[in-house]
Amino acid sequence: YCVEFKTESLSHHCALENRPYARWMQYLREGHTVCVACQPPAMNTDTQRCSGDGHNADGGKILHWEAVGNSQCQGTWKKIRQLEQCSCPLVHSFIFT
DSSP: OEEEEEEEEEOTHHHHOOOGGGGGGGGOOTTOEEEEEOOTTTBOTTTOOBTTSOTTOOTTOEEEEEETTEEEEEEEEEEEEEESSOOOOSTTEEEOO
16 A cells, blocks of 8 residues: 655755765655555564554644655655555655665
């Protein structure tokens, strides 16, 4: 499954990232919708959920995220909805880890 979030805030460290494999962090923006896929190995085999997916969060709850590979690139987002059939666009698509 996938979860759509609206980015509420992010640290300035994301924009400073220039390593080739991590340049995607430069494109994160407040107010953008991002799509995050939950798949193995991040998915818990017992619950069939990914940690941090906002399962019990309504649309008003602010949740925290952190980019893999740069712990200083972090921020907050709000869950918009969960999609059983992932249809994430190539841009602004991520995977839970």
